[in-house]
Amino acid sequence: MSPQKRVKNSQVQKRTSQVSGNYPTNLLAWEEKEDLNDSKYSLKRGQNNPVEDYGHADDQAEDALQIAVRYFEKGPVKTSQNKDKILEEHLKTVENVALKNGLAPEGIDILLNVALSGKFGSAVNTRILKCMIPTTLISEHSVVKAVSWLCVGKCSGSTKVLFYRWLVAMFDFIDHKEEINLLYGFFFASLQDDALCPYACHLLYLLTKKENVKPFRVRKLLDLQAKMGMQPHLQALLSLYKFFAPTLISVSLPTRKKIYFKNSENLWKTALLAVRQRNQGPPPEPLKLMLGPAKVRPVKRKWNSYSVIPVLNSSSCSKECGKKGMILSNYLSSHELFPLEQLKSFPQLLQNIHCLELPSQMGAVLNNSLLLHYINCVKDESILLRLYHWLSQTLQEECIWYKVNNFEHEKEFANFLATVNRAQCFLQEGFYSCETFLYKSLPLWDGFCCRSQFLQLVSWIPFNSFSEVKPLVFDHLAQLFFTSTIYFKSSVLQSLKELLQNWLLWLSVDIHMKPVMNSPLETTLGGSMNSVSELIHYVGWLSTTALRLESNSTFLLHFILDFYEKVCDIYINYNLPLVVLFPPGIFYPALLSLDSSILNQLCYIMHRYRKNLTAAKKNELVQKTKSEFNFSSKTYQEFNHYLTAMVGCLWTSKPFQKGFYIDPDVLEKTGVAEYKNSLNLVHHPALLSYAVSFLLQEWPEERTTVNMRSIRGKKWNWYLDYLFSEGLQGLKLFIRSSIHHSSVP
């Protein structure tokens, strides 16, 4: 891919991200919003609660919960006679709801405060803490607030211990951890409390980041260890510290100790499972069951610990073995081999290209652009085979959804795909390994993981017979396409545009390199053109349906028209005998779009179609002989049909008569008095604002009576100039080429 192209990509991506900023599309943003809603409705659980089958009884429970929480918030009522009974009742309510559905973040916030502020007795606090089970998440602020109570010293030692245990058990459900991490020093100080120490260790173990590891903390831990002996929890923390800062800790720690912590979450075990299920939906086990072995030993982690792509090494073994077993021909042809490690520049590559030593592992070329140059021009099949095998296996092993769901390595895999894509761009050619990888992994892809990198692989599928690849790639892609967001749809269209461009480039270069060849197979140009036109029709089908699904979204139309900007210019730009028009499902939504840039783009595309078709016609006349690539008259008819419709709408104000026929009775029923004018350059909804601005700018004195109908005759021409000056270049080209100026309305 050329740098220009990449710049354009990033622009498009920017566009995408800007829009997505306005509409929260990712789940996280959505959840956050829900949380905000939650806080407004205080204790009512969010609408996104998956357990939606609570009926009347649950509503009552809900109200009872609110009353109970309010009761706890106010503190114990001293005067009432049956206060114990009331307290017990409210506690029961909270426990029931918590165990059944969990508590909303606000409920937990209030009740945590109650439990740690010591308003009630220790037994009550314990019971409250035991039922602090979140519906989905716990807010970080609640935890910070609760910790602040620990400093006041109002709660008993056992409550503190229970709170720490709760914190450890619920750690994964706390929405953020940054502020909690700021309290690291506080938690660390609580190591001195013998009762708290094991749980504090566990908490710190979960919380520790590299920057938390400080020499004074290491000293303190070692002191503690000296005082208390080899405690497993201290060892765990120490070994974590040692992992982050090996230089700070010189004591040796047992390496093979697996159980460091007593299972402190057992109090909440069943409740936690319920929360996890609520958060993730039903467990994915059955699916995994069908897909084959659940666990596959990840070899790479142990074997090639450094990176996925091998380090560049010259072929060590062939050198060693060559010493003894070198045969005569080797002596005769022996040039000094140029060692790879010294290859630093392109001129060096050129000078030594005949005696370049190849890397021992061909995968290393991915990271080295000079060697990519080399493998691009070398005709040695075994080099390509080595790369093929290595890349196929690496993609398969690293792919996070193909074999095992080890999603923690997503970033690594995304980086690897990005490297592969860079190499493909550099070579301007797709690797076969990537193609086979697509065949295997696309059916299992969720459309989300490493999306942009994976879709880029699609755009580098080598030129193929479309009908052969369709069931392997494009049918699966279509399924994902129709069921995903508009942003996914746009990204797919974007990569299909790139795919088309790559195929066209290969074909155009190929044709001009090999002038004449006769082959009985369908390797004729006709066969290739068929494949390209099938791809275009496929995208046309996707686009038409997508426009309907997304109610003619302007955003999506931009991507679709971008694709057709490539399509309309195939004949001239790539010198290939192919003109495919867009389907009506794309043309009419674009023509009737409310967005002027869409209309402008449509005009530009129509202009280019015209250029391409006239060039083709001219060629036919010059050649005179019947060629198989003469476009059928149908293509011209189709184009003329569209052209008539456009001119009728925009210029002559006679829409719906030719090309785009609508029964006059139907038009009458719409109640629009002067529908004939309503789609011309002045009244077209996409251009109306231009017309008004034009009038206001030219005749500011007529501000009160803006008369659209006054734009005619000379004014019409001025208005056109105004439109062109506003950047509607596509419109300009279209009008200049398709409309004879004598016919000014």
Next chain:
Amino acid sequence: MDSYESTHQHIASSRLKDYFIGATPLQKRLESVRKQTSFVPTPPRRKIPQCSQLQEDNDPQKVAFLLHKQWTLYSLTPLYKFSYTNLKEYASLLSAFIAAEKQKGLAVEVGEDFNIKVTFSTLLGMKGTQRDPEAFLVQILSKSQLPSENREHKVLWTGWFCCIFGDSLLETVSEDFTCVPLFLANGAETNTAIVGTWFQKTFDCYFSPLAINAFNLSWMAAMWTACKMDQYMAATEFLWSVPCSPQSLDISYAIHPEDAKALWDSVHKTPGEVTQEEVDLFMDCLYSHFHRHFKIHLSATRLVRVSTSVASAHTDGKIKILCHKYLIGVLAYLTELAIFQID
């Protein structure tokens, strides 16, 4: 435009032609992957392993050494520039590499004396067809430090490479490559990792763990039950895993081997062959029998292990071959799975 006119006739580009004909090895690979992906991944019928297809010139001691051991399976892409004439050199290079790895990257002189020894040797006759490359064995032995007269080398680690009926792979590579797609290792995994790393660096190949999914385990169960045995050494046993939390539950199901054979004979129709329908029917019979007694649908669980008198296999990619007679037959199926994985 000018250059264009001349191209109006029938034109084909050589690259495209190559592509469509599938002329080069690489394109043959691609073709085979396409076929596999678009159609049923495994052929619907296979041969029942026949009595010893092992060729005459094999070394019975070596074969005996391979039996009754648990092997961990890997698939392996073709070795580049591997030569059977250099086995001695490979042994000394690999032992130097192992020594260097164990000393954490310190430079080590080749040929220096270490307390380990590496041997490479071929396993003669271990092949399905003449075209299959020779299988070979790699061993890491410990040398005792004491200079005693007849010092016994203790075997620390063993691995072997083979290819049995690997035609489909052999067709798609050029002469520079040696295809031994199946690798079996026994011994500490750290040693497997070191040896594997050396092979990957030296012959530009790629090892991947070869897991056996439940589908293929059922095939093994059927094919191995179908084997004629003079005497049965072990019960036919299946292990199913039930995914439930917190601990998964295993269901073991042992059948008298003769009963299993009788069941097989009742579902078996085509002589000498096993078909997909027969495999399904065989397993379904077992399932319904179990359901009748325990009201548990085994078809909803996952088959994780199959053991018969011929061999036993675990879904993790562990295998133990028990019967000398059917060694080649078992390896042929494993080779097929390995080739499928590297395609």
